[in-house]
Amino acid sequence: MSDDEQLDPRIVAALRDLPAASNEIRDAHIAEALAYVSPSVARRSPRRWLAVAAALAVFAGGAAMGRGTRTSGTEVAASPGSSNPIKNVTPDSQCRGYADSGKVGQYFLGNEQREVWASNGDLFVYVSGTCKELATFTIADAPASELVCLPSIANATDSIIGGYTMGNAYRVLVNTPTDILEFSGRSCSQLTKYPQP
Amino acid sequence: MTISPAPDDLLIQRAKRGDSVATDALLRMHYESVRTVCHRIVVNKADAEDATQLALISIVRALPGFDGRSKFSTWVYRIATNAALDEVRRIRRRPTPTDIDATFVLPVADATGAVDAQMDVAQALALLPEEYRTTLVLRHVADLDYEEIAEIQGVPVGTVRSRLARGRTQLANILGNQDTSTGRHNPDERNT
Numbered sequence: 001m002s003d004d005e006q007l008d009p010r011i012v013a014a015l016r017d018l019p020a021a022s023n024e025i026r027d028a029h030i031a032e033a034l035a036y037v038s039p040s041v042a043r044r045s046p047r048r049w050l051a052v053a054a055a056l057a058v059f060a061g062g063a064a065m066g067r068g069t070r071t072s073g074t075e076v077a078a079s080p081g082s083s084n085p086i087k088n089v090t091p092d093s094q095c096r097g098y099a100d101s102g103k104v105g106q107y108f109l110g111n112e113q114r115e116v117w118a119s120n121g122d123l124f125v126y127v128s129g130t131c132k133e134l135a136t137f138t139i140a141d142a143p144a145s146e147l148v149c150l151p152s153i154a155n156a157t158d159s160i161i162g163g164y165t166m167g168n169a170y171r172v173l174v175n176t177p178t179d180i181l182e183f184s185g186r187s188c189s190q191l192t193k194y195p196q197p
Numbered sequence: 198m199t200i201s202p203a204p205d206d207l208l209i210q211r212a213k214r215g216d217s218v219a220t221d222a223l224l225r226m227h228y229e230s231v232r233t234v235c236h237r238i239v240v241n242k243a244d245a246e247d248a249t250q251l252a253l254i255s256i257v258r259a260l261p262g263f264d265g266r267s268k269f270s271t272w273v274y275r276i277a278t279n280a281a282l283d284e285v286r287r288i289r290r291r292p293t294p295t296d297i298d299a300t301f302v303l304p305v306a307d308a309t310g311a312v313d314a315q316m317d318v319a320q321a322l323a324l325l326p327e328e329y330r331t332t333l334v335l336r337h338v339a340d341l342d343y344e345e346i347a348e349i350q351g352v353p354v355g356t357v358r359s360r361l362a363r364g365r366t367q368l369a370n371i372l373g374n375q376d377t378s379t380g381r382h383n384p385d386e387r388n389t
Contacts, residue, residue, distance in 0.1 A: 007365055011372070012337050014318035018233045025246070030224045033253035037217045111243060 105162025107175040109196060116173060116180070118164045123173075125180070125197050135197035139171070139182075209269055213261050220260065224253055227270065230339065231256075231277040237334040238281035240323040244288055245281070252280035267348065274339045275349040278331060285327060321371040329364030336361055 021029070106115040106128060113128040123137045161173040163185055170185030179193040205226075211219035235248040255276045263272055322330055328350075335346045336357075347354045 007333075007337055008369070011318050011368070015237060015322065015334070015338050016233065018229075018236050020229060021232055026225075026228055029246075029250050029253055030221060030228065032250060033224060033257045034217055034221055036254055036257040037215055037220050 102164055103162075104164045104173055105160075107159055107161045109175070109177070116161055123180075123194070135194070137180075137194040205269060209260075209263065209265075213263060215261075220257060224256065227256075227273045228253075230270070231273060233338055234274060234277045234334055235281045235284070237319060237322060237338055238278065238327075238331055239284050239288070240319060241288070244284050248277075248281045248284035251283065252277040255280055267345070271341065271345045271349070274335065274341060274345075278335065278349055282327070282331065318368075318372070321368060324371055325364055325367055329360050329367060332357060332360040333364045333368065 020026075102118050104116040104118050104123070106113060108114070114134070115126050115128050117124045117126065118139065121139050123139055125134045125136075126132060127134060158174055158176045161175050161180070163170060163172045171191070172183045172185045174181040174183065176196070178196050180196060181193045182191045183189065184191055205223075208219045208223050208226075212223050231252050232245075232249045235252060236242065236245040239245040239248050256273060259276065263269070267275075322333070325333070332346060332350065335341050335349060341349070343354045343357045346357045350357065352360075
């Protein structure tokens with residue numbers, strides 16, 4: 001390399017001297033990446049495919065309803081993933097492990113990871129990890145049957161949390177800095193909004 | 198005479214076929230390199246960890262398409278760099294300031310003009326324009342040559358040279374240590 005590229009060796013050393021990641025962080029990073037090797041999850045995708053995945057989730061929910069596969073309680077369709085899947089999302093958080101509950105999805109508010117569960121007509125918002133319950137909302141009624149669609153995301157700070165079926169209606173939750181918006185997965189109309197806990 | 202593929206090549210071939218054990222081994226071999234590049238480009242630690250995760254996922258997803266035209270390490274650095282730059286762009290769209298924005302304090306040189314090597318050079322690096330910072334990281338952290346950096350950044354080699362010179366000079370000025378550079382640099386980026 002030419003001599004005009006010399007940089008103080010102390011600076012070079014400092015640039016390269018990044019403390020190694022802990023074994024836990026390294027293993028978690030690699031495990032998450034390896035999940036994309038398996039054929040069954042190879043089509044899982046980072047956020048750039050979020051909209052597509054969410055759309056599939058909406059259709060999956062609609063199809064499940066059409067087949068009448070629901071049992072009692074709340075059925076949660078395939079989650080499109082968190083609002084930001086690279087934020088070291090806790091992989092198997094089970095803040096509400098009841099048989100009648102379904103995890104809608106997870107999202108970040110600031111640096112706090114949260115997860116939303118649906119159960120028996122209510123939505124529950126927890127802090128991931130500690131599972132501290134932040135709020136409970138009564139699920140709003142939905143109009144019956146319209147076309148399946150995906151709510152548009154107006155701002156870069158908004159993200160789809162996930163979708164779920166309640167009764168005969170498919171719902172999609174959208175995270176915004178101030179509210180959790182609930183849309184009909186059929187009409188795309190906004191049903192209600194819950195204040196961000 | 199037969200030429201055996203390098204161990205890395207065998208791992209790559211197995212990983213391309215979806216062998217998770219080989220993929221795991223490859224990721225572990227290159228993990229700290231990816232992470233260091235992400236941390237030096239993104240700066241904010243939490244965001245850099247996110248970029249590291251995205252880079253690893255991108256590597257796994259792109260592995261079947263790796264054609265061997267570039268060195269595997271160069272290919273990995275390209276993905277890590279793109280993941281880090283994506284994260285930087287995402288941060289720019291975020292309304293809240295990053296930690297580095299909120300807490301950065303300019304380093305102060307001592308009476309001799311020298312700067313303690315223990316000072317946080319990474320913070321000084323964060324003050325550089327993104328293209329200079331990235332070029333410096335690829336050269337001095339990833340240890341890539343001009344041609345490899347040019348390939349990753351999609352710019353002519355001359356642009357790499359000028360970015361290195363300018364970035365090095367600016368970094369030295371920020372650190373208050375004028376001796377870190379020979380002072381030679383291109384007056385402009387004519388090849389950009």
